[in-house]
Amino acid sequence: MEINYIAALGFIAGTLTTASFLPQVLKTIKTKETKDLSLAMYVVLATGLFLWTVYGILIGSFPVIIANAVSFVLASCILIFKIKYG
Amino acid sequence: MEINYIAALGFIAGTLTTASFLPQVLKTIKTKETKDLSLAMYVVLATGLFLWTVYGILIGSFPVIIANAVSFVLASCILIFKIKYG
Structure with missing residues (x-):
């Protein structure tokens, strides 16, 4: 049960x-x-x-893959905007 | 050996x-x-x-603690600047 609370905290974080x-x-x-x-x-x-996403693929961790892949896409959008708008 | 490369990738990430x-x-x-x-x-x-830092403490992972604690301090500095400068 305690493990579930800790896992839930990691999920929220x-x-x-x-x-x-x-x-x-x-x-x-x-x-x-x-x-x-x-x-x-x-x-x-x-x-x-x-x-991080490549690391997640190599260790076979779906949470690591999905969290970092989504973050990567969003951070890349901001990077593209920064390059575009200066 | 392969595990060490994967761990190194995680460390770099x-x-x-x-x-x-x-x-x-x-x-x-x-x-x-x-x-x-x-x-x-x-x-x-x-x-x-x-x-994430609390999660790291609960699972006893030093890399999770240190990476997130440092990130937290830096992100908090930016947050304080944002509140201060608007």
Whole structure:
């Protein structure tokens, strides 16, 4: 039972960190302003999330794959906006 | 041996995603401009990273604790800047 609570906490934590990028994507779609965003942050973040996804595939962990693949797509959207809008 | 390569990949991925927040912290210290950053992103991200750290403590995983604790501190710095500079 205690293990289930801990697993649930991990699930909630993963959902929050993955979902967190969505408000930035939506804000940037709306404003088309990215001046204050760090290009280096999103280059390094997207690279790291891609490697996390590969790591998840190699260890066969579906939660690691799905959380990082979704985060990678969202962070890549922000990176593309940053490159486009400067 | 193959396991070591996979573990190394996980270590690199974790280092990148954790370190990614540092350029944003440094940029914001320099410019004091946070208009284009999403407040909701950093509220949800910091909350998620805090819960990841608690999860790491509960499962006794030092890599999960350290990666998420450092990320939490950096994301919280950005959140404080956002609240301060608007």
